[in-house]
Amino acid sequence: MWIEVCKVGDIEPEDLIRFDHSGQTFAIYRSEDDEYFATDGLCTHEKVHLADGLVMGDIIECPKHNGRFNYKTGEAKGAPVCVNLRTYPVSIEADSVRIMIG
Numbered sequence: 001m002w003i004e005v006c007k008v009g010d011i012e013p014e015d016l017i018r019f020d021h022s023g024q025t026f027a028i029y030r031s032e033d034d035e036y037f038a039t040d041g042l043c044t045h046e047k048v049h050l051a052d053g054l055v056m057g058d059i060i061e062c063p064k065h066n067g068r069f070n071y072k073t074g075e076a077k078g079a080p081v082c083v084n085l086r087t088y089p090v091s092i093e094a095d096s097v098r099i100m101i102g
């Protein structure tokens with residue numbers, strides 16, 4: 001099911017926002033070249049909100065212990081994280097960002 005998250009302009013380039021839906025938390029990213037991506041919103045290490053972290057290129061750095069993931073693929077990239085993040089398809093319809101969940 002496609003869920004509308006926000007408008008394209010609601011996320012700055014090379015940044016992310018938190019999105020909560022039906023008791024689940026997601027992180028929605030805009031890359032520096034204006035592509036959009038979605039992952040689970042909580043770090044796989046200790047369930048910290050990644051939206052409080054820092055985007056650098058293809059990487060989201062967790063705010064708690066600086067674990068790193070590639071937010072485009074979900075791949076865990078740096079200790080102490082070793083479990084990949086789940087990713088979700090994103091589509092842009094007019095000026096809305098939507099993700100596919102469920």
Ligand code: FES
Pocket residue numbers: 043044045046047048062063064065066067068079080081
């Ligand atoms: S909670 Fe994210 S690296 Fe520890």
